[in-house]
Amino acid sequence: MAPSNRAAYLISAKKSPLEVKSAVYTKPGPGQITIKNHAVATNPLDFIKQTVGDLLYDWVKYPIILGSDVAGEVVEVGKGVTRFKVGDRVVGHAVGMAKKHNSPALCGFQEYVNLLTHMTSAIPNEIPYEMAAVVPLGLSTAACALFQKDQLGLQLPSSPAAKSTGKTLLVWGGSTSVGANAIQLAIAAGYDVITTCSPRNFDFVKRLGAISAFDYNSPTVVQDLTKAFQGRTTAGAISIGNGAAEACISILGSCKGDRVLAMATYPMDPMKMPKHFVMPRIGFTYLSGMASIWIKGKRNGVRSQFIFGDTLVDNEVGPAIYETFLPKALADGSFRATPEPEVVGHGLEKVQYALDVHIKGVSAKKLVVTL
Template sequence: MPENRAAYLMGEKVRPLAVKPGPYTPPGPNQILVRVAAVAVNPIEYIKQDLGGLLYGWVKCPHVLGSDVAGTVVEVGGSEEATGRFRPGDRVVGQALGSEKKFNNSTMGAFQHYVLLQTNMVSPIPDGLSFEKAAVLPLALSTASCGLFQRDQLALRHPVAIADTAADDKKAEKETLIIWGGSTSVGCNAIQLACAAGYEIVTTCSPRNFDLVKSLGAAAAFDYRDANAAVSEIVQFCKNKKVVGALSMGGDAGRGCVEVLRQLPKGGGSCRFLSRVSYATPENKDAGLPARIWCMLSFSVWLWVKSVRHGIRSNVVVGTTLEGNEVSKAIYEDFLPRALASGQFVAAPQPEIVGKGLEFVQTALDTLRKGVSAKKLVVEI
């Protein structure tokens, strides 16, 4: 039996992660066992390390964190779902769910050599896509998909792979979606998914990333750093258009989206719905718990007042909920394999390789905590 090693969170607020032997666990029904080739890191992981039991309070340490996995299938669980889609040796990308309350299992955390993945959260990848590039996708892809397509969120049409149908070039005017934070990991995925679903995208980012978001399909991009100007420009862009809602990424992005949505003309068929990927957070990343709580509460009150006055509805996105509904199949099985193979969908943003080996996962988390732009930090395993 192969030997497994994992990077464990040993206790609440304990740093660094401890790399040590871990169990090698065969897959159960609707699971595959993957030999990890690359992982990417996400803010939720360093936030868990910083806040301890205040986040994922059900997790008991030692525990293996991590969501973003790319690697090779080693074993396939005994179910028609697993054996019908995957074989040992397949190259795949998938979202690890070990920290989710439903599973709460370190054998399903990304930061190790061998990880168990649920088959409905995994997609095969083409030979031309490296593991390092593929690893940037899972959590950002899932989060964008939840916000765009779940029935309790924007509930948009599902994306369609070009290989399945011809593009609808005859449509006179596309409906418009607002994405605030288009160059973020979630934003890069959301732009591509919404374009594949037939929507026109207007987004925000810094000017140095305008070319990036437009290459992914955005029709227009505006500078988020001057929020008042961005709001005015987006409102003007959306004039006489049918807007299907907004998706916001970033600590204060929700405010900009609300200001746009409230100015949409009533009776024009536009939807005043905001899917919020991020909570409001203090600008100081080292702010203590009281400051974080105050920031979230003050934004919540502001949002409630605006919602009541202007008829705006909103919901917070949790990027794992698609595992329990039809969106996981729509993305990981029906859309992504063919879209990646045809080049319709690309892995974005670009990966930045931090190092090779589980010991570099902590380095990647520490680097991410300081802030990155239009890239995702990846560790080769």
């Protein structure tokens, strides 16, 4: 008999709180596994979708199950699956909101989740589920930015780390979840990393391997970073955080090397969307933001592209990270599950609370709910 399942549902586009209700248990399809979920982590995507409704992922039909980051135990394997067996401990990127996959069974905030095996990695016994759950969307977004050919196109990471390429990557926003993963991936791929964060997180990003860190709030940060890149060859930049893209373009514009920027953060803050005449004003703000980045990029000879953190699902980067790199790197300790988890509660009923805390801001922390 199939186990009973429950999920935290977003009922409508009208910014309603999540509601925990029974959900269908779906058997895994070919190339999928079903896990009993033991820990989930929150991402800005979850509270942004809850806040802006159909302005994002408008193809997903209500009621929606949010959630990308899950860790748990395999309870069933689909046809053709050889990498996993029942009882394995795994971490995975739940991709149920991705346009091509669009399925509630593949979404994260529920007790039983189906995962695509090429977006899933085994976790060693010494890493608890609540620690592993911090990884997926941050890692996937960083991997899309660094390794996809339409983004920075860097060489892939390995464990032990690849031989030095002699190039340096700029990670603006190194203490974010995406940034902390980008630092580690870049180093494993053979690149030096220079980053930005608040001074309280300088030690954190250096422990991850960044060679130097700069305060993104300093009035001289662009000049300071431009100086830090003198004598270096850049591999490009990933911009994370409000205002990051413009600053990165200024810096890359005076660097030797690859003038390519991957942007994680929209040029407009989706949490500050206008309340009246919404569509025309949002359209105008978004287009003018993108246009000003494009013009600045042209002037500085910098090519820039927005990242969609789930595109690796459908190209060679997904398996390269989740099948080849991550299981080995977690097992040998060369890759850390980071930022640190802060467990804010137990049970699906606590997921809304985690989103409410996350929306107020976190610093080098990932909010986790155990299940």
